[in-house]
Amino acid sequence: MTAPLSVAAAQARILAALTPLRSERVPLAEALGRVLAAPVVSRRTLPPFANSAMDGYAVRAADIAGAAEGSPVRLPVRGESRAGVVPSRRLERGTAMRIMTGAPLPEGADTVVRHEDTDNGRETVAVRVAAAHGTSVRFAGEDMRSGDRVLAPGHRLRAGDLAACAALGEVWLEVGRRPRVAVLSTGDELVEPDREPGPGQIVDSNAVSVAAAVREAGGDPVRLGIARDTVVDLRRHLEEGSRCDLVVSSAGVSVGDHDHVRDVVAEMGRLDLWRVAMRPGKPLAVGNVAGVPFLGLPGNPVSSQVTFELFARATRPHRPRSAARTLEPMEKPEGLETFHRGILEHGRHGELPGVRLTGAQGSGILRSMVLADCLIALPAEGSLVPAGTVVEIIPLS
Numbered sequence: 001m002t003a004p005l006s007v008a009a010a011q012a013r014i015l016a017a018l019t020p021l022r023s024e025r026v027p028l029a030e031a032l033g034r035v036l037a038a039p040v041v042s043r044r045t046l047p048p049f050a051n052s053a054m055d056g057y058a059v060r061a062a063d064i065a066g067a068a069e070g071s072p073v074r075l076p077v078r079g080e081s082r083a084g085v086v087p088s089r090r091l092e093r094g095t096a097m098r099i100m101t102g103a104p105l106p107e108g109a110d111t112v113v114r115h116e117d118t119d120n121g122r123e124t125v126a127v128r129v130a131a132a133h134g135t136s137v138r139f140a141g142e143d144m145r146s147g148d149r150v151l152a153p154g155h156r157l158r159a160g161d162l163a164a165c166a167a168l169g170e171v172w173l174e175v176g177r178r179p180r181v182a183v184l185s186t187g188d189e190l191v192e193p194d195r196e197p198g199p200g201q202i203v204d205s206n207a208v209s210v211a212a213a214v215r216e217a218g219g220d221p222v223r224l225g226i227a228r229d230t231v232v233d234l235r236r237h238l239e240e241g242s243r244c245d246l247v248v249s250s251a252g253v254s255v256g257d258h259d260h261v262r263d264v265v266a267e268m269g270r271l272d273l274w275r276v277a278m279r280p281g282k283p284l285a286v287g288n289v290a291g292v293p294f295l296g297l298p299g300n301p302v303s304s305q306v307t308f309e310l311f312a313r314a315t316r317p318h319r320p321r322s323a324a325r326t327l328e329p330m331e332k333p334e335g336l337e338t339f340h341r342g343i344l345e346h347g348r349h350g351e352l353p354g355v356r357l358t359g360a361q362g363s364g365i366l367r368s369m370v371l372a373d374c375l376i377a378l379p380a381e382g383s384l385v386p387a388g389t390v391v392e393i394i395p396l397s
Helices: 007-017 159-167 206-216 231-241 261-268 301-311 366-371
Strands: 023-027 056-059 073-081 096-099 111-114 124-127 149-151 172-176 180-186 220-227 246-250 269-275 283-289 292-297 322-326 337-345 354-357 374-378 390-395
Touching (some): 007 301, 056 124, 149 159, 180 206, 180 231, 206 246, 206 301, 220 231, 231 261, 261 283, 261 292, 292 301, 301 337, 322 374, 354 374
Parallel strands (some): 073 096, 180 246, 246 292, 322 354
Antiparallel strands (some): 023 172, 056 096, 322 390, 337 354, 337 374, 374 390
């Protein structure tokens, strides 16, 4: 029997088999959360001109070098600079100009003294501090210069990124197309969430969680509904799913008399059943349906959510891991990498956060995911992790 794959090896195999989707241009207003497909290169200088970071007075630093609280330097005030208007005059040596936040620095000035460090005079101003050259000045190009590479392909766009693009005049962005992900559940025992389950039935929570995870990861979920345990019904649902970019199903990949996913997917394309050395979620079905990638998740609700997190996030695939210290001992099976559901507790500044379990860790305990704000990734080696051990955690938000 082939040895089980590690989580990292399974992730690498899945990613290697994927083909990137084509890109598309979208307006800036619709780009939040999208993944860049082309770099954003500055075509402008930001700020475009030197301007004031404070309300105060534009001066030459040399003219106020001797200023102090008890012996202020007095300068005549010559005009004003306000936002949106270029000063009409140059600042002459030994004078000051009133200036507002964001207003252009007049030619000849190199420093801004804030109002609080003066007597706020109108005709003459008493400066009480020897502000250094460049104080409270935003110099032209200190943020970005023409030709600077501002954002790289693969970056998921945030609100601050869009602000930078707007300032640069980039009103259309080249981004990866959102993948359409078919979400399928299988089983005669399943009912939709709006139905009261009868004897022997359970609510299909997996489709809800998978569809939400697809949307959170940047895709567009396409709910296919529930395929009943017949070859005909399963084939009909999978044919519909093959119009999407990825098909994700849950349950039905075992070898029971009524589990047809393996045979139908193999008939329509290809299917491999992987054993991954992990818990929860050891079995993983990977293949294609009519050339469209297929991922078969376990049926247990927690296993389904954990395996989606680890194997189905195909754009910037894995959330960054960080370190935490266990607040209690944790048990695990020897030889399996495990992903316990955890709750972080942040300590004093500079200390690693602590992490504790959410409670019972069974693969059917939905409450363990409800309470969790992270997954605790415990290595395959060993069966007991003592309290105080530094471990890796995967944030869930």
